[in-house]
Amino acid sequence: MNEISTVPHKIIGVAVIWNNQKQILIDRRLPKGTMAGLWEFPGGKIESGETIEECIEREILEELGIKIEVGKHLITIDHTYTHLRVTLTVHHCRHLEGIPQAIECAEIRWVSVDELDDFTFPEANVEIIAALRKNQNNN
Numbered sequence: 174m175n176e177i178s179t180v181p182h183k184i185i186g187v188a189v190i191w192n193n194q195k196q197i198l199i200d201r202r203l204p205k206g207t208m209a210g211l212w213e214f215p216g217g218k219i220e221s222g223e224t225i226e227e228c229i230e231r232e233i234l235e236e237l238g239i240k241i242e243v244g245k246h247l248i249t250i251d252h253t254y255t256h257l258r259v260t261l262t263v264h265h266c267r268h269l270e271g272i273p274q275a276i277e278c279a280e281i282r283w284v285s286v287d288e289l290d291d292f293t294f295p296e297a298n299v300e301i302i303a304a305l306r307k308n309q310n311n312n
């Protein structure tokens with residue numbers, strides 16, 4: 174057997190959704206399944222024929238029931254967990270309409286960039302959060 178990785182690869186659109194108070198929306202994953210109970214930035218798998226921006230807009234409507242405007246690209250992370258490889262394409266987004274609801278997650282919160290330290294995220298998110306800190310003043 175060779176060493177070429179055969180773990181499943183998921184292409185994910187991820188949203189850093191800002192409100193007018195300079196807060197970001199985070200959600201807590203369900204208590205069962207992959208990365209159970211960890212906090213994340215909302216998003217999900219790209220569907221065929223979709224751009225990453227369309228994917229993000231659709232996922233946010235499905236998962237949280239809100240309308241957003243997808244803006245600037247923040248960072249793309251390619252990360253391999255033990256049994257899964259993910260490519261996370263992260264965009265800054267602006268909350269436009271609707272009150273976020275925990276439709277497909279356990280809990281949601283608006284937090285400041287500084288408060289992100291108080292929540293446990295998957296390993297791949299360390300770099301996203303570092304990029305957010307750096308970009309804090311020019312988004």
Ligand SMILES: Nc1nc2c([nH]c(=O)n2[C@H]2C[C@H](O)[C@@H](COP(=O)(O)OP(=O)(O)OP(=O)(O)O)O2)c(=O)[nH]1
Binds near residue numbers: 183208218
């Ligand atoms: N949405 C999101 N996913 C993340 C982040 N960090 C991170 O490692 N991931 C991983 C967790 C999941 O394996 C994958 C997101 O895929 P998903 O939301 O479509 O998949 P899932 O595991 O929740 O559910 P499923 O539909 O595959 O059953 O990316 C993040 O900040 N946001």
Ligand SMILES: [Mg+2]
Binds near residue numbers: 215216217218
């Ligand atoms: Mg998801």
